[in-house]
Amino acid sequence: MRLATHQLDGRTIATADSGSGPRCTGAASVDDLLRQADWRDTARRAAEQGEPVPESAGIVAPIRTPAKVLCCGLNFRAHIEEMGRGVPAVPTFFAKWADTLTGPAADIDLEPGDTAQLDWEAELAVVVGADLRRASVAECADAIAGYTVSNDLSLRDRQWATTQWLSGKAWDATTPVGPVVVTADAFDPAEHTVTCRVDGETVQHAPLDDLLFPPAELLHHASMFTRLRPGDLVLTGTPAGVGAGRDPQRFLADGQVLETEVSGIGLLRNTIRIRS
Template identity: 45%
Template sequence: MKYVSFRDADGVAALARVEAGLAHRLVGLTAVDAAISPEALRDAEAEPVGVPVDDLRLLPVVSRPGKIFCVGLNYRAHVEESNRELPTYPVLFPKFASNLIAHGDAIVLPPESHKVDYEAELAVVIGRGGRRIARDDAFDHVLGYTICNDVTMRDFQYKTHQWTQGKAWDDATPLGPALVTPDEVDPGKLDITFRRNGVELQSSTTALMIFDVPELISTISTFTRLEPGDVILTGTPSGVGFRRDPQVFLTDGDVVEVEISGLGVLRNTVRAEA
């Protein structure tokens, strides 16, 4: 099943099940958050009358995640274009809830950065908490999958050997448009594409990830407990703007799209911060 988070006409956050392009509001569940579980999402009653998804004001599919883990250098071709050694342990860094925006929202270009880059990524949403999760049990902890554009301010990222200052800008990381439950897709066999103004700049498959979803869940949960609503961004394939010749960066007025098979298209405009 597919689910979307949205804000209704009264400004109240809500959660809906999507069927044939119509969003059926759930009764008793208003968000994907720390209180969610796969069973609660599956068994929630939905209103019989739906509204077109395209008419909704969507929100990021996860409401205020407690933890957002990002994975760097998780595709061999991206490692090669970055002139780095192949990692033997996942490269991890954080983002924060205030960084997230929804499908259809504007990615804000801050005046301080002049090298704002795109990164198409598969996102994993945790639905059942756990610590030291075994690889074989990892999928039992997944609520679903969605799409992310891991927007990166490259001139800030490389100020130090740590990446947070280039990755964690507010109002700059789209997450959505929908949450898709694990029975609908195989996260290891998904085509992933990025387009800027209709021009394809990234094209790959999640089958080429160095560390797959079970490995990431197992590795991260070794040192911290994963909780419902936490998000893992699984890394981007090759073709990022910073590594192109000539380089390609986001500019005011751009329309960017991340498409992942079975999950949909995450579309956002780009605007300079006023």
């Protein structure tokens, strides 16, 4: 099943699609839906009997107000190597806020002084579907609501200005997410790939079974130090091919089109806008 958040007449609508098109669930967003204890049953009923969404409805980021957005850095071996790091024994986490998220077709708007080193990082994102605290890997696997596409766009000069990554990773409206959430029963990450293109040129492409820490393990480690709740997002890390890892380094410029794709889920298409 595919879950999405549509926008129509100034309001947002969570939808469910089992193959006959998106239908209204009664919730305002996918994360709003996931906070319902019976969300699976609600989504199934909606996909079969709900009111169809008008074609005029636009699609926005499926997750609107997560309590937490956690990201794993250095989770593909080839990316670890290109960044000159050692292989970690445990996941390297950092955090974003909900304000960091933006839609699957939104422009990435920046001012000229914000950064001179805007870098791409295509990623699979895990959507949490149940409360998790000190949970086992098996419990975490059962608690995955589904998966979506994301790009952890990074302002490298901001990121590396200090020993903490926060300011380069949590810039407002620079993390596109979507276009849909594919439920866990319909998506096996080990069978799919993640790809990033800049103006049509493929700059990243990797199988998701190359993740050092797969999704359920990431949730397990995260749940040891913080409670994860329905609607939370966990970005799983990016493969090799980032601009900062190239020689010479390469970064995004005004007007360039960034495409991020996970096979079996969908495509983000975001244009970089650096306002003069």
